[in-house]
């Protein structure tokens with residue numbers, strides 16, 4: 001990888017992070033090797049009827065690395081991984097780590113628009129999918145993506161491969177592969193984003209593993225931890241905060257849920273005596289309602305972590321009475337910084353704050369619109385730097401000059417209050433993004449797709465408060481002259497789907513307006529639009 005791909009930390013800080021033991025000089029491939037030596041036959045991953053021990057996962061990673069090598073996948077090449085919660089996800093990611101190939105962690109909900117733009121940005125040579133999941137046939141998606149992505153050479157399928165390569169046929173005799181550089185790029189996470197095109201987040205072995213180890217310690221993960229992965233495992237929260245990797249680090253085991261709904265999850269909790277789970281607030285709400293209906297007890301649960309979107313204190317306070325376990329709030333970002341309430345925090349902190357950072361070396365600033373520090377305890381924009389927060393997005397020099405300050409602070413786009421006790425409260429968001437039940441939608445990306453419709457003159461996507469998801473999306477549309485056929489809301493949605501946009505990005509509501517309100521510099525006044533949505537509609 002060249003310097004332009006991956007902005008390094010300044011040398012003196014890198015030296016400090018090593019000296020303090022945050023960066024331990026281990027690769028993710030080496031991490032699994034060490035765990036397999038320590039935990040051998042203990043279970044590591046449970047996926048439906050299948051159970052893989054640490055030794056088996058380690059061996060599968062070696063054999064898949066050899067298979068990928070045999071296909072011609074080389075160190076430094078990007079591999080777009082779009083798998084549901086299944087054991088193969090782990091075998092494949094660790095195979096990439098050992099080979100030095102870079103997994104690009106796509107979400108199962110992504111479709112042609114997202115995957116082809118990830119392939120373009122990363123020049124991926126390989127795309128890994130499941131045959132089908134939740135009624136969607138990913139092989140059809142792969143056919144479309146392949147047409148649009150000249151760099152793609154291989155499509156690998158877990159399950160029935162059709163004309164592609166079956167993942168199961170790739171297991172080969174292990175090879176002696178060279179050790180990778182722990183400071184090098186290990187994986188690319190997806191940014192929630194606020195711009196027209198997705199951004200990739202380059203994480204190194206050293207920095208990612210630090211966040212995993214430190215998170216597992218903070219969250220009390222141990223050999224007794226049984227972690228239920230309900231959110232898509234490619235997401236940073238269930239992957240590393242402490243998530244599945246933190247569970248492996250602690251010597252516990254992962255139970256993979258194919259989906260997050262209460263019926264599926266509750267059955268798995270009973271069956272495997274699950275102790276830890278990570279949820280977004282929208283899922284917590286569904287679980288609370290289902291548990292209350294069924295008057296359920298959850299003897300094995302020790303900790304429910306909730307993060308990814310704002311958690312209302314009213315919801316937070318229902319956790320212990322309903323589930324009989326502790327609640328931990330998690331405020332994190334795939335770019336790095338993760339904050340946790342601590343296991344011994346009092347109720348006030350657990351219910352009303354979003355925790356404090358992992359590391360003593362996480363630096364936080366809260367600033368006004370001119371980057372001046374606000375008075376202590378006042379709300380402002382959160383900027384951060386630290387041992388596991390990136391210094392720049394992948395191949396995005398121009399965007400980096402806006403998303404980071406000249407001295408390397410990441411502009412999170414979140415508005416927070418930093419309390420005297422060091423705890424953060426998230427009070428809002430300045431970035432142009434909709435947080436739909438934890439799924440992030442970059443407004444500009446959807447607006448660009450809407451503008452591609454011949455009848456749309458201007459479009460603005462804003463958030464709409466929602467009891468179940470926290471926020472939904474509403475598109476305000478200004479049409480071109482009445483000449484020609486006027487599209488209906490459903491036609492605009494069809495238009496977006498035909499462009500291959502993920503379903504969660506399709507606007508929940510569409511409002512046609514004569515003209516969009518503008519601010520003085522001529523930008524759409526989104527605050528005015530959001531306020532309009534709060535005024536009850538006048539009956540006709």
Ligand code: OOB
Nearest residue numbers: 192236237241307308309310330331332333334426
């Ligand atoms: C997590 O990561 P991303 O990259 O999907 O999204 C990050 C953004 C944050 O900048 C913030 O806007 C929002 O999601 N967010 C929260 C929150 N946790 C994340 N907003 C309010 N309250 C919270 N507790 O979402 C993520 C990554 C690692 C751990 C946990 C979440």
